[in-house]
Amino acid sequence: xxxxxxxxxxxxxxxxxxxxxxxxxxxxxxxxxxxxxxxxxxxxxxxxxxxxxxxxxxxxxxxxxxxxxxxxxxxxxxxxxxxxxxxxxxxxxxxxxxxxxxxxxxxxxxxxxxxxxxxxxxxxxxxxxxxxxxxxxxxxxxxxxxxxxxxxxxxxxxxxxxxxxxxxxxxxxxxxxxxxxxxxxxxxxxxxxxxxxxxxxxxxxxxxxxxxxxxxxxxxxxxxxxxxxxxxxxxxxxxxxxxxxxxxxxxxxxxxxxxxxxxxxxxxxxxxxxxxxxxxxxxxxxxxxxxxxxxxxxxxxxxxxxxxxxxxxxxxxxxxxxxxxxxxxxxxxxxxxxxxxxxxxxxxxxxxxxxxxxxxxxxxxxxxxxxxxxxxxxxxxxxxxxxxxxxxxxxxxxxxxxxxxxxxxxxxxxxxxxxxxxxxxxxxxxx
Numbered sequence: 001x002x003x004x005x006x007x008x009x010x011x012x013x014x015x016x017x018x019x020x021x022x023x024x025x026x027x028x029x030x031x032x033x034x035x036x037x038x039x040x041x042x043x044x045x046x047x048x049x050x051x052x053x054x055x056x057x058x059x060x061x062x063x064x065x066x067x068x069x070x071x072x073x074x075x076x077x078x079x080x081x082x083x084x085x086x087x088x089x090x091x092x093x094x095x096x097x098x099x100x101x102x103x104x105x106x107x108x109x110x111x112x113x114x115x116x117x118x119x120x121x122x123x124x125x126x127x128x129x130x131x132x133x134x135x136x137x138x139x140x141x142x143x144x145x146x147x148x149x150x151x152x153x154x155x156x157x158x159x160x161x162x163x164x165x166x167x168x169x170x171x172x173x174x175x176x177x178x179x180x181x182x183x184x185x186x187x188x189x190x191x192x193x194x195x196x197x198x199x200x201x202x203x204x205x206x207x208x209x210x211x212x213x214x215x216x217x218x219x220x221x222x223x224x225x226x227x228x229x230x231x232x233x234x235x236x237x238x239x240x241x242x243x244x245x246x247x248x249x250x251x252x253x254x255x256x257x258x259x260x261x262x263x264x265x266x267x268x269x270x271x272x273x274x275x276x277x278x279x280x281x282x283x284x285x286x287x288x289x290x291x292x293x294x295x296x297x298x299x300x301x302x303x304x305x306x307x308x309x310x311x312x313x314x315x316x317x318x319x320x321x322x323x324x325x326x327x328x329x330x331x332x333x334x335x336x337x338x339x340x341x342x343x344x345x346x347x348x349x350x351x352x353x354x355x356x357x358x359x360x361x362x363x364x365x366x367x368x369x370x371x372x373x374x375x376x377x378x379x380x381x382x383x384x385x386x387x388x389x390x391x392x393x394x395x396x397x398x399x400x401x402x403x404x405x406x407x408x409x410x411x412x413x414x415x416x417x418x419x420x421x422x423x424x425x426x427x428x429x430x431x
Contacts, residue, residue, distance in 0.1 A: 012247055019243040020244070043194045147229065151232045181387050284317050286310065
């Protein structure tokens with residue numbers, strides 16, 4: 001599940017964006033390496049959090065336990081209805097772009113294809129857990145094997161052309177920090193999903209032992225694969241061509257095998273995207289289900305069908321994601337999702353300091369505490385500062401989303417308190 005979610009549209013769609021922002025091949029490769037390091041730090045932090053509270057919902061559970069129900073409400077609903085619906089929509093748009101490329105359809109068809117993709121995988125997961133899991137395992141195994149073949153073929157056929165040269169106007173000095181902040185959006189997007197096992201922690205056998213292995217092994221596999229793929233891209237294509245491409249892997253295949261190779265790679269990219277899309281549709285409703293079960297959302301969202309799927313939450317996520325897929329582009333959806341991720345994941349990671357103070361023991365403990373979680377948070381703060389400097393409007397939208405969620409939390413909090421009062425009164429009357 002973790003490998004399937006992480007290895008998605010990002011590694012096909014974003015290498016060109018990263019190269020274009022940074023302007024130098026060595027710096028581009030370092031950015032991907034640092035992305036893996038950051039993902040590893042995050043995986044360590046969330047492995048401890050997940051083993052402390054192995055419940056459906058993930059991050060909102062940790063924020064609620066550390067900072068109270070209002071913080072849990074904000075984290076959970078922003079993650080479930082803003083971050084992941086934008087992510088699902090963006091993945092759907094990327095998949096639609098690949099389908100349009102393969103079929104030779106016009107650009108205007110992309111939004112309708114994206115809606116159909118998101119709707120189709122929502123339907124698959126509404127059938128039940130077993131169908132969603134089966135689809136995930138088959139697609140993930142196929143795409144990892146195919147990507148490994150791409151790496152081997154690229155190294156066999158390439159000449160190292162991409163490791164040389166610098167783009168005109170490549171950022172230097174203070175501008176380099178801003179460029180790194182923008183490029184980090186694409187890198188974090190490509191690595192994101194490493195902590196998504198936390199959302200299904202309640203459904204994992206022996207989470208104290210299993211979850212750390214899932215997190216760390218998943219990160220190790222994906223980091224190695226991403227570094228090999230980026231090295232393969234640089235080994236075959238000139239750096240300027242990589243920076244100008246929306247599907248670098250397809251251009252690599254075209255360079256090695258001709259036009260037919262590009263089509264084959266577009267098909268592979270589509271396969272990768274479909275696995276990521278299915279994985280995100282599978283895990284995201286667990287956040288909404290957990291919120292509703294804990295009194296932080298409508299009880300109708302706790303309904304589970306015969307296939308063990310939280311079907312009302314799944315339908316809600318599918319509907320919102322389809323609406324976003326119809327109205328946004330890949331780049332816009334990605335940027336919004338990443339800024340909100342920096343805020344929400346930062347808050348969830350900060351909860352570890354509070355929880356450790358209350359209860360030092362846990363089934364899994366982050367090594368080198370508090371250095372590891374502090375380093376993770378400092379990187380996120382730096383990226384937020386860089387984003388605010390370069391994309392002020394985007395930062396303002398993210399703040400507005402958080403403010404709206406915080407305002408709504410007061411209403412839900414009062415309703416929760418009222419319900420608790422009613423329940424207490426009812427018990428006293430019965431006595």
